Amino acid sequence: AQSVTQLDSQVPVFEEAPVELRCNYSSSVSVYLFWYVQYPNQGLQLLLKYLSGSTLVKGINGFEAEFNKSQTSFHLRKPSVHISDTAEYFCAVTGGVLSGTYKYIFGTGTRLKVLA
């Protein structure tokens, strides 16, 4: 079975400061990892994904994440946040169809609050 843990339910940070949102996963098979962002009263949008290759992946809006297989982590980072980054962020994992586990499992989310 797969699972995702987002340790921080809320992260307040001042504008232009760096931020890291933590995500740890558990899986017995190879995984694909994702970060999604949800703005108020909207659906979820893909921020970035790790499928294979380089462990450092870059996404939209200046976000990046690093896949660390030994620590089973996929932390999200941004060097300088803006007020507009205030949203809820979800980490997700799937094994993909080739592993027979194509369902996507999400973490409980981290609310990022950017302060002026």
Place this chain on the structure above:
Amino acid sequence: DAGITQSPRYKITETGRQVTLMCHQTWSHSYMFWYRQDLGHGLRLIYYSAAADITDKGEVPDGYVVSRSKTENFPLTLESATRSQTSVYFCASSGVLGADHNSPLHFGNGTRLTVT
């Protein structure tokens, strides 16, 4: 325009009534999913489907029924609604996902269901 559409956007129903949430996608994606989003729980998978006439239970399937007679539609039915099913429901779809494919999860805008 290609996309994934959920209807209705908002629904109020009474305890014990049957209600169906609709989901339609135009990408011809094989995989479709239903999630519910609740504060403190993130997104929890209710049911998913790999193709027409193939469905599987997710993490929280009790009280829900799904069908998939056509690839593009994946309705979710609450047979006898309860207050605990008050939630925001998201439908999502995905194509084949693997190192050579690039079709992650796409979400609809959600249905906010209130059971009184």
